[in-house]
Amino acid sequence: MTDQQPAPDGVLRLINGYWATGVVGAAAAHSLFTHLENGADTAAKLAIRADIAERGAQTLLDGLLGVGLVELDEGRYRNTPEASAYLVDGKPTSLSSFAQLKLKHMGSLVALPEVVGAGGPVTDPTTEVARNPHWEEIVPAIAAQSVPAATVAAEVLGLADAGEISILDVGGGSGVYSAIWLETNPAARSTQLDWEPINAIARRLLAERGVADRFTTIDGDFHTTDFGIAKYDVALYSHIAHQEGPEDNVAVFARFRDALKPGGAVVICDYVVDDDRSGPAFPLIFAAEMLLKSKQGGTWRQSDYRDWLVKAGFKDVSFHSAPPATLVIAR
Numbered sequence: 025m026t027d028q029q030p031a032p033d034g035v036l037r038l039i040n041g042y043w044a045t046g047v048v049g050a051a052a053a054h055s056l057f058t059h060l061e062n063g064a065d066t067a068a069k070l071a072i073r074a075d076i077a078e079r080g081a082q083t084l085l086d087g088l089l090g091v092g093l094v095e096l097d098e099g100r101y102r103n104t105p106e107a108s109a110y111l112v113d114g115k116p117t118s119l120s121s122f123a124q125l126k127l128k129h130m131g132s133l134v135a136l137p138e139v140v141g142a143g144g145p146v147t148d149p150t151t152e153v154a155r156n157p158h159w160e161e162i163v164p165a166i167a168a169q170s171v172p173a174a175t176v177a178a179e180v181l182g183l184a185d186a187g188e189i190s191i192l193d194v195g196g197g198s199g200v201y202s203a204i205w206l207e208t209n210p211a212a213r214s215t216q217l218d219w220e221p222i223n224a225i226a227r228r229l230l231a232e233r234g235v236a237d238r239f240t241t242i243d244g245d246f247h248t249t250d251f252g253i254a255k256y257d258v259a260l261y262s263h264i265a266h267q268e269g270p271e272d273n274v275a276v277f278a279r280f281r282d283a284l285k286p287g288g289a290v291v292i293c294d295y296v297v298d299d300d301r302s303g304p305a306f307p308l309i310f311a312a313e314m315l316l317k318s319k320q321g322g323t324w325r326q327s328d329y330r331d332w333l334v335k336a337g338f339k340d341v342s343f344h345s346a347p348p349a350t351l352v353i354a355r
C-alpha cells in the first residue's frame with residue numbers, strides 16, 4: 025500500500041454491511057437493548073435474561089460495540105442514547121420490530137444487479153400489487169418511524185389549537201399520524217384511506233390508544249377512490265410519494281386540492297433529496313429500495329415536489345426537516 029492509498033476498511037465495512045443488519049436484527053429479536061436498559065450489563069447476565077448462549081450474547085455485544093450502539097466501560101455494557109431511544113421494546117419510537125423485519129428483507133437485494141440493468145423490478149413490484157400482504161408485515165413495523173415527523177407536523181400546523189378539524193390520511197398504514205394528531209387535538213377527526221386489512225390494523229391500534237371513536241376508514245385503492253370535495257382541513261400523504269411516478273403524484277395532489285377546504289393544508293412526508301441530488305445520504309441510498317420495489321417510484325427532489333404541488337393548484341410550499349425524512353407542507 026502506498027502513502028496515498030486509503031485503507032480498505034471503510035469499503036470492507038460497506039461490502040459487509042449486512043453484518044450490521046444481522047447483528048442489530050438479532051439483538052432486537054432477543055430484546056438485548058431492553059435487557060441492557062434494565063441493567064443486564066454483561067454477556068453472562070444478558071445470556072440468562074434473554075435465554076441465549078453466553079457465546080451468542082458476547083458476539084452480539086461485540087458487534088453492537090462495533091456498530092456504535094452500545095458503550096463499554098470497565099467490562100460493563102450499556103445502550104448508547106440512540107439505542108436507548110430507538111431500540112428498546114415498548115417505547116413509542118422503538119424500531120425494534122423494524123430491525124427484525126429487515127433481516128428478512130436482506131435476500132431481496134440479490135436481485136439488485138438485474139433490477140439495475142432492467143431499470144425496475146424483475147418480479148411483481150411490491151408497491152403496485154393490490155392488497156399486497158407485504159404491507160401487513162411492514163406497516164406496524166414502520167409506525168415508530170413516523171412519530172418524530174408526525175410530532176413536527178403537528179407543531180408546524182398548530183394542530184393542538186386548531187379546534188374541530190378533519191383530516192384525510194391517504195395510505196395511512198398503522199394510523200400512527202392519526203393516533204398522534206387525535207391525541208394532540210381532542211376535537212379533531214381523522215379518516216384513513218388504505219387497503220381493508222391495513223385499515224383493520226389501524227383501527228385496532230387506534231382503539232388501543234383510546235381515540236378510535238374519532239377515526240374512520242375507507243377501504244380501497246387511493247388511485248381510484250374518491251377523496252370528496254372541500255371536506256378536509258388537512259390531507260396527509262406519508263411515505264407514499266416515493267412509490268409513485270411524477271404523473272400519479274400530480275394527479276393525487278390535484279385531488280387533494282379539491283378535497284381540502286379553502287386554506288386547508290396538504291402534508292407530505294418522504295425521503296427528499298436536494299435539487300442537485302448531492303444529499304442527504306439516507307434518501308440517496310433509499311432510492312435503491314424503490315428501484316427494487318416500484319415501477320416508477322424514487323426519491324424525489326424538493327423541486328419535484330414544488331413543481332407538482334404548483335401544477336396541482338397549491339401556492340405556498342414549505343419544507344421542514346424531520347430526519348431522515350422531510351415534511352412538505354402546502355396550502
Ligand SMILES: C[S@@+](CC[C@H](N)C(=O)[O-])C[C@H]1O[C@@H](n2cnc3c(N)ncnc32)[C@H](O)[C@@H]1O
Nearest residue numbers: 159170195196197218219222244245246262263
Ligand atoms: C410505506 S406505508 C406508509 C404508511 C404510513 N403513511 C406511514 O407513513 O407510516 C404505505 C402505505 O400505503 C398503502 N398503500 C400503498 N399503495 C396503496 C394503494 N394503491 N391504495 C391504498 N393504499 C395503498 C399501504 O397499504 C401502506 O399502508
